[in-house]
Amino acid sequence: MTAALTPDRRRFLTAGAAVLGAAASAQLWLPATARAAETPLPDGVFTLGIASGDPLPDGIVLWTRLAPDPLGGGGMPDAVFSVDWEIAEDERFRKTVRRGTTEARPEYGHSVHVDVRGLRPDRPYWYRFRAGGQLSPTGRTRTAPHPHRKGGSLRVALASCQNWQHGYFTPYADMLAQDPDFVLFVGDYIYESKPSAAAVRRHEGSDEPYTLVQYRNRYAQYRTDPDLAAMHANTPWVVTFDDHEVDNDWAGEIPQDPDKQSHDAFVARLTAAFQAYYEHMPVRATAIPNGPHIQMYRRLEFGRLARLNVLDTRQFRTDQATTQDGAESPSMTMLGAQQKQWLLDGLHDSPARWNLIASQIMMAETDLLLGEGKLWYYDAWDGYQAERNALLEEFAGIRNPVVLSGDRHLTMISDLKEDFADPDSDVVGAEFVGTSISSNGDQDQAAFHAQWDPLKADNPHWKVIDAHRGYHLFDIDRDGIDAQVRIVDTVVKPQATASTLARLRVESDEPGVQVV
Numbered sequence: 001m002t003a004a005l006t007p008d009r010r011r012f013l014t015a016g017a018a019v020l021g022a023a024a025s026a027q028l029w030l031p032a033t034a035r036a037a038e039t040p041l042p043d044g045v046f047t048l049g050i051a052s053g054d055p056l057p058d059g060i061v062l063w064t065r066l067a068p069d070p071l072g073g074g075g076m077p078d079a080v081f082s083v084d085w086e087i088a089e090d091e092r093f094r095k096t097v098r099r100g101t102t103e104a105r106p107e108y109g110h111s112v113h114v115d116v117r118g119l120r121p122d123r124p125y126w127y128r129f130r131a132g133g134q135l136s137p138t139g140r141t142r143t144a145p146h147p148h149r150k151g152g153s154l155r156v157a158l159a160s161c162q163n164w165q166h167g168y169f170t171p172y173a174d175m176l177a178q179d180p181d182f183v184l185f186v187g188d189y190i191y192e193s194k195p196s197a198a199a200v201r202r203h204e205g206s207d208e209p210y211t212l213v214q215y216r217n218r219y220a221q222y223r224t225d226p227d228l229a230a231m232h233a234n235t236p237w238v239v240t241f242d243d244h245e246v247d248n249d250w251a252g253e254i255p256q257d258p259d260k261q262s263h264d265a266f267v268a269r270l271t272a273a274f275q276a277y278y279e280h281m282p283v284r285a286t287a288i289p290n291g292p293h294i295q296m297y298r299r300l301e302f303g304r305l306a307r308l309n310v311l312d313t314r315q316f317r318t319d320q321a322t323t324q325d326g327a328e329s330p331s332m333t334m335l336g337a338q339q340k341q342w343l344l345d346g347l348h349d350s351p352a353r354w355n356l357i358a359s360q361i362m363m364a365e366t367d368l369l370l371g372e373g374k375l376w377y378y379d380a381w382d383g384y385q386a387e388r389n390a391l392l393e394e395f396a397g398i399r400n401p402v403v404l405s406g407d408r409h410l411t412m413i414s415d416l417k418e419d420f421a422d423p424d425s426d427v428v429g430a431e432f433v434g435t436s437i438s439s440n441g442d443q444d445q446a447a448f449h450a451q452w453d454p455l456k457a458d459n460p461h462w463k464v465i466d467a468h469r470g471y472h473l474f475d476i477d478r479d480g481i482d483a484q485v486r487i488v489d490t491v492v493k494p495q496a497t498a499s500t501l502a503r504l505r506v507e508s509d510e511p512g513v514q515v516v
C-alpha cells in the first residue's frame with residue numbers, strides 16, 4: 001500500500017481484513033505456497049481482462065485475475081504475487097485518487113478483488129492494475145449517486161443467459177454503445193454443458209465442469225468473448241447467478257439428477273462452482289464462499305431514485321414441484337424464510353421512488369394450457385405459488401415495484417397481478433424478462449409466434465413476448481421508466497445489427513407497464 005493513511009484508507013483496510021484473514025488461514029494448509037519475490041511472474045498475465053462492480057456512492061469493486069494460460073488452469077506458479085492498482089478521475093491517470101497494492105493468491109485462482117472506497121458519487125473513474133512490469137488494460141467504471149439525491153436519471157441494462165455454444169455475445173456490442181450506468185446480470189453467466197461438435201462455438205474441456213479447475217477454465221473461456229470483455233472493461237456490473245453456474249435446475253443441495261450425483265458429490269460441486277464464481281466476478285468480500293454456501297442476495301442504492309434488491313432464488317428454495325397441486329403447496333419456498341423477511345423489510349422501509357427486484361426467474365404467470373385450467377413451469381415462481389402470491393399481495397403496499405428477470409430465453413413483459421387466479425384483480429407492478437444474450441441462438445420467430453401467440457388469451461397480463469436475442473435497456477427517472485427491448489439480428493456470427501423491437505413505459509405510481 002502506498003496511499004496516505006486517510007480515514008478512507010482505514011475503512012478500506014477494515015473491509016479488506018476479512019479477505020486477508022481468510023487467505024491467511026487458507027495458507028496454513030498450503031505450505032508449498034511461495035512468496036512472489038522467489039518466483040518469476042509469467043508473461044501475459046492479463047488475458048482475462050478487467051472488471052468492476054457493485055457501485056456505491058463512494059466505492060467500487062475492481063477485479064482482475066492473473067491467468068497466462070486461461071483455459072489450462074490459469075498457468076500461474078503456486079505462489080502469492082503482488083498486484084498494484086490505481087483509480088483516477090481521468091483516462092490518462094493524471095488525477096489518480098486512490099492506489100494501493102493487493103495480493104493475487106493461488107487459493108483464489110490468482111484473482112484480485114479491490115474494494116475501493118473514498119470516491120465521489122455519480123461520476124466516471126478509470127482504473128488499471130500492474131503486476132511485475134505488466135500493465136493491464138485501462139477500465140472505466142462509475143460510482144452510484146449520492147444517497148440523498150432525489151432526482152437525476154439512471155440507465156440500466158438487463159442481461160442474462162449467455163451460452164457460449166449457442167452463439168457469439170453480439171448484444172454486448174450494442175449495449176456498450178448505449179453506455180448504461182451499470183449492467184444487471186441475472187444469471188446463467190456460464191453454461192455447464194458438455195462440449196458439442198454441433199455448437200456455434202465449442203465449450204472447452206471434455207465434460208461438464210465438476211472441479212474447481214474445470215469451472216475456472218469454463219469462466220476463463222467465456223471471458224475471452226471480446227464483446228463480453230469490453231462490456232466488463234467499460235461499465236460496472238451487478239451480478240447474481242441462476243442454475244447453470246452450477247447445474248441445470250438445481251435447488252438447494254439437490255442436483256438436477258440425484259441419481260447421477262450423490263449428495264456429497266453435489267456439495268463438492270457447489271463448493272467448486274461458487275469458488276470459481278467468486279473468483280471471476282467483481283463482487284465484495286461478503287461473497288467469499290463458505291464451502292457450499294455463498295452470500296449473494298444483497299441491496300444496492302441509487303440515491304433516492306432506485307433501490308435494487310438482488311435475489312438468490314436457488315440456494316434456499318425447496319425442490320421443484322412436479323404437479324399443479326405440488327406447486328400450490330404452502331410448504332414450497334423460493335427464498336427461504338430469512339431472505340423472504342429481508343426482502344419484505346427492504347421493500348417496506350425503502351426510501352426509493354423505484355423498488356427494483358432482480359429475480360433470476362420469471363414472477364408473472366405463464367399458463368401453458370390453452371383454455372380451461374392451468375399448467376405452469378415449476379422451476380419459475382409459478383412453481384412456488386403460495387410464496388409468490390403472498391409477495392404480490394405485499395406489492396400492493398410498495399412504491400413502484402419492478403421485477404427484472406431472466407432464465408426464460410424470451411422477452412416476456414407483463415403486468416404483475418395481485419392474484420393471477422382472478423382476472424379482475426389489481427395490477428400491482430411490472431416485470432421485464434430480459435430474453436438472453438445468446439442462449440437458444442437465432443430462433444425462428446414465425447414458429448415461436450405460431451406456438452405462443454395462442455396462449456396470449458390465457459395470459460392477458462403479457463404485454464410483449466418475443467424470441468430474439470438481446471437485452472433490455474431502462475432509462476429511469478422520478479416520473480417513469482422508459483424501457484427498450486434491444487435485439488440483434490444474429491448471434492451465430494461475431495458481428496450483428498441491433499435495433500429496438502419495442503418501447504415500453506412504466507409511470508411512477510401507476511402500477512403496470514404500457515407499450516408505447
Ligand SMILES: [Fe+2]
Nearest residue numbers: 161188407439
Ligand atoms: Fe439460461
